[in-house]
Amino acid sequence: MSELAQYNMHEAKSQLSRIVERVEHGETVVISRAGKPVAKVVPLTDVRRRTGRGSLAGRISYAHDWDSAEVNEEIAADFGLLS
Template structure:
């Protein structure tokens, strides 16, 4: 966590935002007269997060061969023939 004064924040805003966006800095405190006044943090958006393992343990594990074993049967269902 870095602290910068208001004048430096004004003149280096683009650089500070880039540092927060890239993860180089987790957050940057902007101080006025030596007292913390604001915090610059990366914006998080709900649409960009990836949740891996959400269904972990809900379905039995299977090999690729087991997974592919029903391909022909499933294809026939889509084609309308049994």
């Protein structure tokens, strides 16, 4: 197994595009602070692409009262939006 690419924090900030490009090509990159590894940037393995509008049709169901005044008031109250 090859050694992982490693960047210090300053390099990572200034070379983010290069790091993302490496990761897009399957590499894993380690980011370090003061020589200590603190983060790992890895490729996403299961990226799902939606095919467009309606691609979730028939897969989502709503409660009968999902948009009722009572439900909307409860949500507003939860977020402190009622006076």
